[in-house]
Amino acid sequence: xxxxxxxxxxxxxxxxxxxxxxxxxxxxxxxxxxxxxxxxxxxxxxxxxxxxxxxxxxxxxxxxxxxxxxxxxxxxxxxxxxxxxxxxxxxxxxxxxxxxxxxxxxxxxxxxxxxxxxxxxxxxxxxxxxxxxxxxxxxxxxxxxxxxxxxxxxxxxxxxxxxxxxxxxxxxxxxxxxxxxxxxxxxxxxxxxxxxxxxxxxxxxxxxxxxxxxxxxxxxxxxxxxxxxxxxxxxxxxxxxxxxxxxxxxxxxxxxxxxxxxxxxxxxxxxxxxxxxxxxxxxxxxxxxxxxxxxxxxxxxxxxxxxxxxxxxxxxxxxxxxxxxxxxxxxxxxxxxxxxxxxxxxxxxxxxxxxxxxxxxxxxxxxxxxxxxxxxxxxxxxxxxxxxxxxxxxxxxxxxxxxxxxxxxxxxxxxxxxxxxxxxxxxxxxx
Numbered sequence: 172x173x174x175x176x177x178x179x180x181x182x183x184x185x186x187x188x189x190x191x192x193x194x195x196x197x198x199x200x201x202x203x204x205x206x207x208x209x210x211x212x213x214x215x216x217x218x219x220x221x222x223x224x225x226x227x228x229x230x231x232x233x234x235x236x237x238x239x240x241x242x243x244x245x246x247x248x249x250x251x252x253x254x255x256x257x258x259x260x261x262x263x264x265x266x267x268x269x270x271x272x273x274x275x276x277x278x279x280x281x282x283x284x285x286x287x288x289x290x291x292x293x294x295x296x297x298x299x300x301x302x303x304x305x306x307x308x309x310x311x312x313x314x315x316x317x318x319x320x321x322x323x324x325x326x327x328x329x330x331x332x333x334x335x336x337x338x339x340x341x342x343x344x345x346x347x348x349x350x351x352x353x354x355x356x357x358x359x360x361x362x363x364x365x366x367x368x369x370x371x372x373x374x375x376x377x378x379x380x381x382x383x384x385x386x387x388x389x390x391x392x393x394x395x396x397x398x399x400x401x402x403x404x405x406x407x408x409x410x411x412x413x414x415x416x417x418x419x420x421x422x423x424x425x426x427x428x429x430x431x432x433x434x435x436x437x438x439x440x441x442x443x444x445x446x447x448x449x450x451x452x453x454x455x456x457x458x459x460x461x462x463x464x465x466x467x468x469x470x471x472x473x474x475x476x477x478x479x480x481x482x483x484x485x486x487x488x489x490x491x492x493x494x495x496x497x498x499x500x501x502x503x504x505x506x507x508x509x510x511x512x513x514x515x516x517x518x519x520x521x522x523x524x525x526x527x528x529x530x531x532x533x534x535x536x537x538x539x540x541x542x543x544x545x546x547x548x549x550x551x552x553x554x555x556x557x558x559x560x561x562x563x564x565x566x567x568x569x570x571x572x573x574x575x576x577x578x579x580x581x582x583x584x585x586x587x588x589x590x591x592x593x594x595x596x597x598x599x600x601x602x
Contacts, residue, residue, distance in 0.1 A: 174204040175215040177288070178248075180239075181208060181303075182232045183222025185310045185359050185395075187255055191220045192300035194254075194284060199301055201290030207303040212247035216288060221257035223329055226497040232257045240271040252276065254284060256329045278329060279315075298344040305549060307582025308355040308391075308565060309348050313341055313379065317361040319398060321425075322436040322503035323468065323496065326361060333365045338375065342382050349388030354582055355547060356383065357393045357564065364398040377405040384415040390584065391547065393564055395421040399447055400439045407454035417561040418455055421490075423463035427482040428475035431468055436503065441482075448486060459489030459562040464524055467496040467517030469508035476520055483527055489535060490568050491528040495521045529594050532569070536592035543588050543602060546571050548579045558585070560597075569595040576601070 177198050181191040195205045203215075217239055221232035236253055243251050250273045258265060259278040266275055276284050285292045302309055316330040345356060358380070360366065367375030383392055392415055394406070399422060410416045426432055427441050451458060464479065483491065495517035498505045512520075546558040549565065555572040556579040563569050573579065573587055579601070591598035 174202060175288075176204045176206070176213065177216045177218065178206050178209045178211070178214045179218045179220065180235060181220045182235060183220075183224060183228055183256065185357070186312055186361070187220050187222060188303060189300065189310050189312045189359075190255070190278070190281075191218075192303055193281065193297060194218065194220075195301035195303070196296060196299050197281070197285045197293060198288065198290060200293060200296060201285065201288065203288070203290070205301065207301075212242060214248045216250040216252060217242075217248050218252045218254055218284070221253060221255035223256035223260050224326065225494065225499065229257055236265075236269055236272065240269060243271060252284070252287065254278070254280065256326075260325070260329045298340060299347055302348075302351065302353075304565070305581060306352045307547065307549075308357065309353045310359050311341065311344060311348070311356045311383075312336075312359050313363065313366055314360040318365060319362060319400075320436050320503070322434065322507070323465065323499065325499040325502050328501055330361060333362065333369055335365075335367050335370050337370065338367075338379050338382055341379060342386065345383045345386045345389060349386050352388075352582065354388065354584070355391040355393065356389055357395055358383075359395045361396065362398050363394060363396055364401060364403055366403075374401075374403045374405075376403045377409050380406060380409050380416060381413065384413050390415060391417050391561060393417045393419055393561075395564070397422045399424060399444055400437065402447055404450070404454075407451060410458070411455045418457045419459050419461065419562055419564065420451065421461040421564070425463065425465045426468065426471075426475075426479060428471070428478045431471050431475050434470055434504070434508065435465075435468060461490035461492075461564070461568070462488050463492045463494065465494050465496055466520040466524060467512045469496070469504060469511050471496075471512065480524065480527060483524065484531070487531050487535065488528070489562060490532075490564075491524075492567070493521045493524045493528075533592065533594040536569070536594070536597055539589045539597060540592050541589060543586060544571070544599070546573065546585055546587050546599070548573070548581055548583045548585060550581060551579070558587075569597065571597045571599050573599050573601060 179191045181188050199205045222228040239251050242248050252274050253272050254276040258275045262275045282292045314335040316333045317327045318333040429441050544560045548558040550557050558571045586602040587599035589597045589599045
């Protein structure tokens with residue numbers, strides 16, 4: 172008798188991906204044949220792990236549900252389930268609008284999801300995962316939820332208050348990942364800056380990083396999503412002195428004009444932000460800072476936008492992304508502020524920011540030509556082996572296109588010399 176087959180489709184962020192990997196592992200232990208993001212048909216069940224972050228992401232998740240609902244009508248799949256952030260927040264609305272779905276689950280209903288398929292739930296395996304990333308890197312989610320109250324963000328309404336995992340459980344998971352060949356772990360959370368406060372009474376991110384760095388096999392530790400308010404300064408000496416910690420910080424700043432920051436409820440000023448950036452660069456001179464900006468927020472004036480542009484040109488962030496503001500139901504901004512800019516103006520501002528960043532990135536890349544870097548190899552593509560430096564996170568940052576006379580293996584660390592530069596990528600030769 173053949174195994175029953177399940178497909179888990181993941182929308183949205185890396186935190187969702189971790190949840191999907193946990194579900195895949197639980198179902199596989201229940202003797203299901205499991206796959207991730209498959210375009211095939213003939214599945215006994217499909218789970219769609221939805222995103223509810225911004226309007227575009229919500230629409231993408233809804234369209235995916237509709238596509239699979241049609242596949243179910245055609246008899247190409249048997250059962251359709253929806254999970255994740257969108258389902259957590261809009262479950263009753265979705266049930267009314269899309270009854271074709273067999274059952275909706277919230278973000279934290281792992282036990283119910285597993286038992287829906289008549290599989291025993293194993294809490295002792297909850298931190299084991301069936302990796303969907305290349306085998307040499309994996310995400311490590313250190314907490315759930317968020318205690319911040321940014322006026323534009325609906326995520327706390329979906330994920331609840333901040334809840335850290337213990338250092339012991341995270342080290343255990345890091346060891347599990349290392350045994351499976353993972354060499355780079357990316358620490359992720361809605362807010363790394365808050366780690367440990369809820370269970371230890373103080374921030375213990377620096378200690379967590381040090382403990383994970385002791386795990387044999389883990390060679391790179393990367394930090395994603397730190398908040399500038401109450402930034403954990405004690406991680407900076409660890410980043411500077413511990414060779415396993417990438418000199419890379421992902422810290423979404425959102426804006427720099429004080430009137431906008433105030434309306435965003437960011438609880439930080441331009442002056443405090445600039446002082447923090449200066450301190451980080453003083454403590455860790457090689458650091459590359461990745462940030463995200465939000466343009467078109469209600470009340471953002473032309474002067475505010477010009478101030479943001481000048482700030483980006485001055486700071487020369489190594490990596491930068493940008494979103495155009497969209498009104499999110501139930502947020503403070505949606506209830507209190509009038510959306511003052513049309514979508515076309517918002518997108519024009521976003522495009523203008525990215526043009527500036529493209530120039531900055533090209534300039535910084537040209538400065539790297541002739542220098543040597545340690546690179547992790549991600550894949551072979553055409554005539555190149557493609558990898559990343561410690562200053563590049565997978566899927567969101569630039570890559571290094573390596574020429575080599577010998578075949579390089581996925582997950583191998585090599586020393587290269589940069590020979591050329593594009594706006595975001597580097598060319599290099601094996602040393």
